[in-house]
Amino acid sequence: MGTTSAAEVETIAETVHDAIASRVFPRHAKDSRFDEVLKRCVRGNIGLLADVASGRVHHEEPQLGHALAFAEVVADQGLPFEDLERAYWVGLEQFWHRWLAIVGEAAARGDGTVAELIGDRTPAVFGYVTRVLGLVSARYDEAAGELACTGEERRRALVGELLGAAPPAHTQFLDDELGYRLRACHLALLLQGDRPHAERRLARLRHETDAQAALLVQRSPGLWAGWLGFPGRVDPATLRMIRQAVSRHGEPVVAGGPALGLAGFRRAHEEAVRAFALREVLADPGDFLWYTDVRLEAFLLGDPAAARRFVAEELGELAEANERADRIRETLLAALASGSQARAAAELGVHENTVRLRIRTATELLGDALSERRTELLVALRLRRALGPQAGSGSMDAVG
Template structure:
């Protein structure tokens, strides 16, 4: 990351400007390198990558503009530099992460830009009209100026980091994180009265644990406030991420009815973020348990064929249990369903009909649920019997599990 002439780009910067393709290539490479070297715990986090790439790209543009390179202009240099320092502080990284990010990004910028043949530099700086043949003194000037920019930008970001860290200490974010760590590590169901005061959150009543894949604290808090308002939660608690997602709880003074929990999950789906949520749980033991469930629900995401943006542990608890060994789960599905595990539309309709019928128990209820005629239900179930054999109902439990796993895995029979 480089440059005090960096700027926060307008929303339209996602569109390819003429001649700016090399800028995006540079930004992608540098972002990946900084993540690997400085923020390895955030690898795989889309919101983190998107935010970091925005800072990287604006700083690449800043350096490029300083050298009269052919690329879009940049404005408001100080804002991007300041926002980067604040962002790193909110993510919970040490001050050295700011410094390491700048130096790693600067070295990567010079190396990769050179490997690409210095695209974008003004034509007059090329030798013999060859766009890849840049004079040595120009390369030296680019390198020297880039490192100078990086040093000034890093100092500004460090100052912003220190100010943000002091603010976080003042509003108790770091203290609350330490208290929550103590609660999660402790056992028993009797809370320490001091915990409520330290957190500004009541550990009595019921709790719902959440994980929010938000780009920054402002986005995470906005989603949490909205869900709190829609469901009538009396308390909310938001902590900076310790891995790739913001950690949160909503507190309620009473047990949460299913309809309210459904509203909560729908609001999270509507937020546009990847989220995970534990089941409502009472007391301090529930505070711990619902957080663990949210973590386990998120852990299933990469194993599902088409995961919902909001993963509720209530809906994926069986998948969490059974998908730890994916090859074994796939074998189980194929063994139980046979040709019904095929990836075609006909097999999918038959699986849907069989699942609805096993759950409801009648042709009438199945037809109503699927919006089809009872005769269609009978025809499909007859076809199921042809595939699975007449005694397939003797394995009702196994079939229900296999059907659910098949939906999770999108298993296609070879």
């Protein structure tokens, strides 16, 4: 068969990816990092299969970095090799079905008979898959062996049990296996990057925050769950030190906790996961997002569309995205949160008369809401800040 277009190859790759994701890895494919590695593997394999089926590749050892990388990820996730093997046969089934359709279309155009277009390449196609499976099997075994040797798989399995629906009771055995004291006060983090980078960041944070212990396990490709353990309840001074240490590194990180004991180990991680999900919703999450700072937003943004409607209904014209409305919202939020116009002026670095003027303008726009719906108004202002310009609509003509 002649040259296959890049568009045809991409269409086949999408079909193959969707079949493997839904039939072999329905749960893991929901993880964007896992799915991205799967997509790269599928694209690479389909591109080579198309070359083999077209008679363009004759060498025995194709470049298989994409396939070996996915084998490592499957092993890192603790998935059985049978799942990886099944993914290849599902992929071959989908590829061959679509390839025969392309051949049939070419034959209908008069490019040749189906037999002429397919030629004698069927053994080469199946031979390619068999050869690749042999190589990825070896890489899977190597990666799985490396995990077993380091104890990472055991720690990750224990952490998975601790975070599961029916966690085991605390024992000294768990502490010894994890190398981490579960009765500590925990700060949970989610870190992105490869293993050495995540390990260095957690070690640096442990040193800078005087944490008693640290624990790091992989949760998905490129995403790591870390815990810092402190010997007792974390006081406000230590919280400030932790915030400064995490913030100054200038890399994306989310945090949950601090929380005490085994229940706190779980709770802190759950909070970090919620904060991580919020990064996709917040207009400006910043490099460091601590759940304690956004827990109201996390609760209210379970339904972002409803939250946007609430903001629009409560703020009206003040929800708009223009400079004057932005200033009034900022001033009103500071005044309501602090309970004092003087403190709001100091916080914003403006004269108290400026605060009074802006609040007067807000009163004209909001009517009785400023006196009768202060709680709703404060919540709407926080949501508007979290959602950014997407929360507003319409125009604003008269803002002081």
